[in-house]
Amino acid sequence: MSRDLQIIGVTSELGAGTRGSSLGLDAMQIASLQYDRSFFLRHAEFRLETVNHRLYEETEMAYAKRLDGIAEMYSRIENSVSSVLRQEQFPVVVAGDHSSAGGTIAGIKKAFPNKRLGVVWVDAHADLHSPYTSPSGNVHGMPLATAIHEDNLECQNNQPEQETIWHWNVMKGSNQRVLPQDLVYIGVRSTETPEEVLIEKYEIPNYTVEEVRERGIETITKEALEYLKDCDILYLSFDVDSMDPEVSRGTGTPVPNGFKEDEALSILQNLLKDPRFICFEMVEINPLLDDKGNAMAEAAFRIFKPVYEQIEAQQKN
Numbered sequence: 001m002s003r004d005l006q007i008i009g010v011t012s013e014l015g016a017g018t019r020g021s022s023l024g025l026d027a028m029q030i031a032s033l034q035y036d037r038s039f040f041l042r043h044a045e046f047r048l049e050t051v052n053h054r055l056y057e058e059t060e061m062a063y064a065k066r067l068d069g070i071a072e073m074y075s076r077i078e079n080s081v082s083s084v085l086r087q088e089q090f091p092v093v094v095a096g097d098h099s100s101a102g103g104t105i106a107g108i109k110k111a112f113p114n115k116r117l118g119v120v121w122v123d124a125h126a127d128l129h130s131p132y133t134s135p136s137g138n139v140h141g142m143p144l145a146t147a148i149h150e151d152n153l154e155c156q157n158n159q160p161e162q163e164t165i166w167h168w169n170v171m172k173g174s175n176q177r178v179l180p181q182d183l184v185y186i187g188v189r190s191t192e193t194p195e196e197v198l199i200e201k202y203e204i205p206n207y208t209v210e211e212v213r214e215r216g217i218e219t220i221t222k223e224a225l226e227y228l229k230d231c232d233i234l235y236l237s238f239d240v241d242s243m244d245p246e247v248s249r250g251t252g253t254p255v256p257n258g259f260k261e262d263e264a265l266s267i268l269q270n271l272l273k274d275p276r277f278i279c280f281e282m283v284e285i286n287p288l289l290d291d292k293g294n295a296m297a298e299a300a301f302r303i304f305k306p307v308y309e310q311i312e313a314q315q316k317n
């Protein structure tokens with residue numbers, strides 16, 4: 001079945017601790033001018049309305065900052081992604097901070113409630129915190145916890161306010177959208193103890209940068225997909241901070257010893273050969289933090305363009 005692709009721009013940045021990731025899609029479009037000027041004319045995006053004005057307001061929710069606004073964005077992303085999927089299109093999400101991914105996953109499950117969803121998370125961070133465990137209160141570290149419906153109370157450090165708990169429970173939904181055994185990490189290298197407890201508890205595989213280089217990208221991606229063999233559909237989330245800060249520091253939480261640009265591209269392309277993938281997301285491009293001009297967005301576009309074109313070619317077959 002031939003399916004069109006639809007770029008969804010989610011220029012929200014309520015979940016990050018730094019400002020500027022809402023400009024990531026714009027920065028990537030500027031980068032496209034030197035590589036493929038008409039790309040975004042040929043492949044137009046639609047953008048969701050954000051509630052970024054809430055950044056100018058004080059937040060009362062210390063353990064999940066601006067969670068009310070993020071919950072609103074979750075719902076908008078969920079409805080948008082599910083609508084695109086129900087129209088038999090392939091959603092390609094370009095988002096600001098990574099909290100968006102929880103809404104994307106919710107949207108996939110809304111469209112396919114009876115299908116088993118597997119997630120490949122290419123990132124420097126595990127993003128498994130909850131308001132009960134987060135040391136920062138930044139919700140971009142929590143999307144997978146909503147997806148697997150996990151509070152992690154055994155590692156509780158915080159006492160969230162009732163309003164926080166209410167919004168958090170709404171975001172988690174009534175049940176697990178993703179089983180913990182249907183999650184694979186690639187490149188994760190910055191975690192806190194509560195996340196490490198869950199990774200060990202659920203035996204979530206994490207292919208480190210060193211292991212990927214030692215064993216080879218083709219071997220690792222094949223093994224990751226084999227691990228998810230019981231899943232009906234797959235979602236791939238790519239945080240640009242999975243790459244090394246040498247590529248650029250233009251992301252909110254850069255972590256040393258990450259992937260090179262060509263390695264990241266190869267990982268994504270090898271994974272996306274699997275026809276079960278029905279959604280791809282790229283997040284956390286932040287030009288305000290870029291110490292090399294617009295280098296991160298340029299690298300992101302050099303990755304995004306061939307990935308998009310590969311998905312497009314596969315959907316036509």
